[in-house]
Amino acid sequence: MNHLEVARLERYLKFQLAEILQELPSTDEGDSDSTWSAKWGSSANVLKERLLHNREEIILAIDRIHKGTYGNCVGCGKQIDLRRLEVVPWSKFCIVCQAVVPKLASWPY
Numbered sequence: 001m002n003h004l005e006v007a008r009l010e011r012y013l014k015f016q017l018a019e020i021l022q023e024l025p026s027t028d029e030g031d032s033d034s035t036w037s038a039k040w041g042s043s044a045n046v047l048k049e050r051l052l053h054n055r056e057e058i059i060l061a062i063d064r065i066h067k068g069t070y071g072n073c074v075g076c077g078k079q080i081d082l083r084r085l086e087v088v089p090w091s092k093f094c095i096v097c098q099a100v101v102p103k104l105a106s107w108p109y
Contacts, residue, residue: 001071001082009089010065016089017058020051054090061090073097 064070071080075097084091093101 001079001085005082006065006070009070009085010062013058013061013065013089017055017062020055020058024048024051024055057090057092060092064092075100 061070064072071082071085072078073080073094074092076094078094080091080094084095091098
């Protein structure tokens with residue numbers, strides 16, 4: 001992946017992060033949770049958790065860009081396919097390792 005592709009994906013990641021930060025309720029607001037629930041109804045908690053998770057994944061992806069490791073699978077170290085990164089730019093696993101991760105999470109340790 002060349003530096004222009006990385007720069008394009010970084011811009012998109014930053015755009016997505018800004019969108020999430022705008023949507024998440026502010027912790028400064030006293031009734032942010034009730035406002036959030038009123039806006040999104042019964043799916044408010046699920047949506048909020050998904051946004052928080054995506055926010056963290058995007059921040060980590062931007063950090064990998066700054067470290068020069070973006071696009072490398074954290075599982076096997078191989079290059080993540082650009083097509084995958086274009087769909088989910090915060091991907092940290094290649095498609096092969098991503099298929100294994102859920103199975104590892106379910107193993108009893």
